[in-house]
Amino acid sequence: xxxxxxxxxxxxxxxxxxxxxxxxxxxxxxxxxxxxxxxxxxxxxxxxxxxxxxxxxxxxxxxxxxxxxxxxxxxxxxxxxxxxxxxxxxxxxxxxxxxxxxxxxxxxxxxxxxxxxxxxxxxxxxxxxxxxxxxxxxxxxxxxxxxxxxxxxxxxxxxxxxxxxxxxxxxxxxxxxxxxxxxxxxxxxxxxxxxxxxxxxxxxxxxxxxxxxxxxxxxxxxxxxxxxxxxxxxxxxxxxxxxxxxxxxxxxxxxxxxxxxxxxxxxxxxxxxxxxxxxxxxxxxxxxxxxxxxxxxxxxxxxxxxxxxxxxxxxxxxxxxxxxxxxxxxxxxxxxxxxxxxxxxxxxxxxxxxxxxxxxxxxxxxxxxxxxxxxxxxxxxxxxxxxxxxxxxxxxxxxxxxxxxxxxxxxxxxxxxxxxxxxxxxxxxxxxxxxxxxxxxxxxxxxxxxxxxxxxxxxxxxxxxxxxxxxxxxxxxxxxxxxxxxxxxxxxxxxxxxxxxxxxxxxxxxxxxxxxxxxxxxxxxxxxxxxxxxxxxxxxxxxxxxxxxxxxxxxxxxxx
Numbered sequence: 001x002x003x004x005x006x007x008x009x010x011x012x013x014x015x016x017x018x019x020x021x022x023x024x025x026x027x028x029x030x031x032x033x034x035x036x037x038x039x040x041x042x043x044x045x046x047x048x049x050x051x052x053x054x055x056x057x058x059x060x061x062x063x064x065x066x067x068x069x070x071x072x073x074x075x076x077x078x079x080x081x082x083x084x085x086x087x088x089x090x091x092x093x094x095x096x097x098x099x100x101x102x103x104x105x106x107x108x109x110x111x112x113x114x115x116x117x118x119x120x121x122x123x124x125x126x127x128x129x130x131x132x133x134x135x136x137x138x139x140x141x142x143x144x145x146x147x148x149x150x151x152x153x154x155x156x157x158x159x160x161x162x163x164x165x166x167x168x169x170x171x172x173x174x175x176x177x178x179x180x181x182x183x184x185x186x187x188x189x190x191x192x193x194x195x196x197x198x199x200x201x202x203x204x205x206x207x208x209x210x211x212x213x214x215x216x217x218x219x220x221x222x223x224x225x226x227x228x229x230x231x232x233x234x235x236x237x238x239x240x241x242x243x244x245x246x247x248x249x250x251x252x253x254x255x256x257x258x259x260x261x262x263x264x265x266x267x268x269x270x271x272x273x274x275x276x277x278x279x280x281x282x283x284x285x286x287x288x289x290x291x292x293x294x295x296x297x298x299x300x301x302x303x304x305x306x307x308x309x310x311x312x313x314x315x316x317x318x319x320x321x322x323x324x325x326x327x328x329x330x331x332x333x334x335x336x337x338x339x340x341x342x343x344x345x346x347x348x349x350x351x352x353x354x355x356x357x358x359x360x361x362x363x364x365x366x367x368x369x370x371x372x373x374x375x376x377x378x379x380x381x382x383x384x385x386x387x388x389x390x391x392x393x394x395x396x397x398x399x400x401x402x403x404x405x406x407x408x409x410x411x412x413x414x415x416x417x418x419x420x421x422x423x424x425x426x427x428x429x430x431x432x433x434x435x436x437x438x439x440x441x442x443x444x445x446x447x448x449x450x451x452x453x454x455x456x457x458x459x460x461x462x463x464x465x466x467x468x469x470x471x472x473x474x475x476x477x478x479x480x481x482x483x484x485x486x487x488x489x490x491x492x493x494x495x496x497x498x499x500x501x502x503x504x505x506x507x508x509x510x511x512x513x514x515x516x517x518x519x520x521x522x523x524x525x526x527x528x529x530x531x532x533x534x535x536x537x538x539x540x541x542x543x544x545x546x547x548x549x550x551x552x553x554x555x556x557x558x559x560x
Contacts, residue, residue: 001211003051005204008043008111012163014095015108016072021065023055023096024244025237029069029105033141036106040159041136043107043203044196051206053099058211063241065096068105070114071145098210110139111200113160119146121156124174127196128189150174162197171197235288236270247296256307262314263307265325272335274299275377276306279339279384285377286335302342309342310334316353321364322429324443327421330368332376336383340391356390362400363390366551368422369403369544405544406554411466411537423465423540424448427508430543435507436475436491438499445473451509451536452529453481460529466537469507485524492517508543510535 006014014020042049057063097104109115118141126138140156149158154174161167171193175186240249253273257264275286277294280302284290313334317323323330337360341349353360367383386396405419413420434441449471454462461467471479479487491500492513501512510532511519523532545552 002209003207004209005206006052008107008201008203008205009163011104011107011205012112015068015070015104016112018067019093019095020068020104021094021096022068022101023063023065023098023237023241024250025240026097026101029102031102031106035102036110037136037139039103039106040110040139040200044131044200046199046203049103049205050100051208052097052104053208053210055096055098055210057094057096063096063238064244065094065241068097068101068108069116070105070108070112071116072108072112072114095209107205110159111163113145113158115141115145117145118143120159121151122159122162122197123152123156124171124193125155127193128175131192131196162200165201167197168194234269234271235291236274238288239270239274239292239294242292243296243299247299249299252299252303256303260307260311262311262318266314266328267325268310268314272310272331272338273303273306275335275380276310276339276342277302279336279381280306280342283381283385285381287377305342306338309338312341312349313338316360317364318443320357320361320429322425322427324425324428324446327424327428329418329421329425330364332380333364333367333383335380336387339384340387344391352391359390359395362548362551363387363396365422365426365544366400366403366548368425369405369419369548370401371404371417371419400551403544403548403552404554405541405552407534407537407541410541411461411464411533413465415463420465423544424468426544426547427465427468427540428470430547431470431507433503433506434472434475435469435503435509436479436487437472438495438503439472439475441470441472447471447473447476449476449479451484452526452532453483455481461533464533464537466533466540469509483524485519488513488519488524489517508536508539510539 039049055063109118110120113119121140121142123138123140126135130137139159142151146158149161150156150170151158154170154177157167157170157174161170171190175181175189175193176183178186178189181189236249236253243249249270253270256273257268271291274291274294277299278284278286278290281294281298282290314323316337317330317334321330341352344352363386382399386399389396410423413423428441428446432441433439447470448468450462451467451469452460452462488504488509488511491503495503497513497515497517504511504513511521511523514520521531521535522528523535541554
């Protein structure tokens with residue numbers, strides 16, 4: 001990895017000679033005119049605009065690329081200025097833009113008059129009168145490509161003239177002939193505006209150059225660490241650029257999401273498809289390097305098979321484990337399951353999922369309910385090999401970790417904890433009916449309801465998993481911010497007491513309604529909220545224990 005900076009003329013020259021390229025995974029230019037103007041204004045004020053992140057291709061990393069979205073004119077001679085930086089990439093070297101294409105394209109479009117449909121101008125009068133007011137009014141644009149050097153009685157100067165110092169004669173001419181300026185004031189105006197243009201010409205854009213021999217893992221890690229937008233550079237992005245145009249992997253991916261509602265609903269990442277293919281082809285950790293070693297013919301041959309398997313794995317987890325897009329956990333397990341399913345025909349897939357249902361559910365939750373869980377490539381391979389054993393009739397106890405969860409931990413789980421999402425999935429699966437209406441809860445009308453509303457217990461652990469219950473959208477809206485004691489009494493008055501108690505029991509409410517239609521125990525009040533959380537948390541723990549069986553413990557000393 002090397003760092004350095006480009007003087008503005010160097011940058012423009014490299015852009016004009018086509019050295020800057022966009023890997024195929026990069027999105028199109030999307031900045032609006034206000035963002036473009038703000039960037040140019042920042043450069044004129046010598047404000048930092050962030051570094052460009054560039055990749056130098058190598059034999060190990062060859063990515064298909066395209067030109068930046070700028071309508072460059074025929075190559076003119078641009079001054080060759082030595083920045084004094086011996087680390088500056090060589091003139092003829094192709095450089096792939098990993099981060100900074102919006103900034104670089106904006107600079108090129110303005111300072112090389114390279115916008116396909118517009119021309120940019122610098123308003124000399126505004127520069128003189130209001131530049132110090134931190135306004136961007138001095139940057140103008142007109143529709144269409146113009147060859148005029150000036151507009152509006154020489155007040156507007158075409159923006160691309162300044163990179164070679166060609167603007168000076170126009171600046172001098174405009175201010176010396178200005179009817180409202182004395183000579184001394186005109187000379188001050190000339191100096192002031194020329195100083196701004198000189199700042200733009202001398203501006204240095206920093207860059208970070210990743211050298212291809214550093215390897216895919218290092219490049220992705222560096223990208224994720226310093227990328228200015230926080231965007232993750234995935235292995236799939238690199239694969240898209242690597243195989244294009246012989247294989248349009250992005251088109252394959254988008255088509256899979258278009259025709260399969262499950263894949264689309266769960267926003268399944270393209271990398272998951274490649275990971276399954278690695279499992280099938282190599283029985284190896286589906287690392288970035290292994291994914292990028294896949295042949296394009298292999299991907300083409302396996303793609304439909306893998307797409308169906310991923311969808312089948314997700315649909316199984318949705319049905320049997322209560323998984324929903326809003327609490328998507330167990331990705332590494334589902335990639336492994338998809339790998340196993342892809343190796344079976346449809347009949348054997350159904351047989352496996354049916355006959356091994358209880359073991360698969362136990363396996364899923366015993367892994368998803370682990371603290372600090374991460375979907376690593378090693379874990380994916382371990383799950384895959386364990387499930388292969390299960391297919392052949394063995395019991396993969398080595399892939400059934402102990403679930404260590406006590407009442408205090410459960411009640412206090414943070415929403416960011418994967419165990420929080422896993423318990424939500426478990427509640428979704430094992431609470432099939434809306435306790436208030438009795439309707440079946442479906443994925444398209446399912447919502448999570450706060451038993452004690454935010455307004456009622458605002459200073460308490462209102463988001464505790466023990467305070468949540470699945471409901472239909474209609475009931476959630478109806479109950480809204482009502483006190484639970486209020487709507488439980490309403491439930492007792494609208495249905496038979498035995499029916500009401502059955503519904504409350506299924507929803508794991510730690511209360512019952514007696515023949516006098518009173519709630520027992522009396523814990524549906526603000527003062528009894530902590531007691532309610534403990535009682536309901538205990539019922540949820542019992543459900544977890546029933547699902548994971550002998551893999552459950554609430555004793556920190558009891559470890560596998």
